[in-house]
Amino acid sequence: MAHEPMSPEEYKHHVKDVYVTTVILSVITIVEVVLAVFYEKYFIDARDFPRLPLRIFVVLASIMKAYWIMAVFMHVKHETKGFIYSILIPTLFLVWAIIAFSWEGASWSDMRDMFGNY
């Protein structure tokens, strides 16, 4: 498709979008790293301290980052609906895969507990 050059206002708007996204991505990354380091520094010795809150946070934060990269950098925001669905729907299989293989991993763990490491 040949692209029509954007109008100056539209162009400015798109450029601003990019820089706003840069700030969002940077802030999320900094918060993630600081929290992860903080967690390890203060709770590492108490290994039983629940790591779950941190994990939930960093997973959600990463999904947010993925959303911003796809929406703005990869321009998905401006594609047609059908195209967006054709990209996103296949990835739903991954939800199954993550559940199935975590299950599998937990089962390996059980077997190791029962029969030893090898």
Add this chain to the structure above:
Amino acid sequence: MAEAATIDQNKEAQLWKGGKSPFGSSYGKIMMWYFLISDTFTFAALLIAYGALRFAQVESWPMPSHVFDSVPGLIDHGAPLVFVSFMTFTLILSSVTMVRAVQEGFQMNKWGVVKWLIPTIIGGLIFLGSQYLEWSHLIHNGMTMTSPWSSSSGDFVSTVNFGQLFFTITGFHGLHVTFGVILNSWLLIETLKGRFDRVGHYEMVEKVGLYWHFVDLVWVFVFLCFYLL
């Protein structure tokens, strides 16, 4: 004959064979997206394998902040995640400069594209250089794909698994970055030669841009799995 072919090509650029372009988009762009989806599944398979193996050895898995606690050449210990944060920012920023190059391409601004492609390539090279330093530091500390290595945490089997997964996944990602740098350099040369002005659009910048952003997108999840969780 040659003339007819050019006319056909021009027509195909607007409309696919069915008389309408699916999703109002071009063939190349849609195929780039579908390639990226297939690549998503490859990376997802690797990361899910990581998840399964880690899940099987939760207690003994090496702690990321112990393994990655140095800045190669500067700090030996006690700087957890500093170096990888730097790598992450390099990749994010080179993604930003890439998207600026794409936007200048929309405006048919040749020198704008050149101006933003150069920092993109430099960012990619810095990332690869950092990865080289990180790898050689870890290998120097004994991490391999075949034998357990001494770490302050983690037992025999999990350290082997950690090394295998780490080198496979970051290596596969690094390979993608390498191809991205090659593609971007090619793009820079062709832009300088004026190819896209002759063709009449800068869609190739957009397509390579999609690939480059995808590399950044994958890094978000590699970073999540290896360094944060």
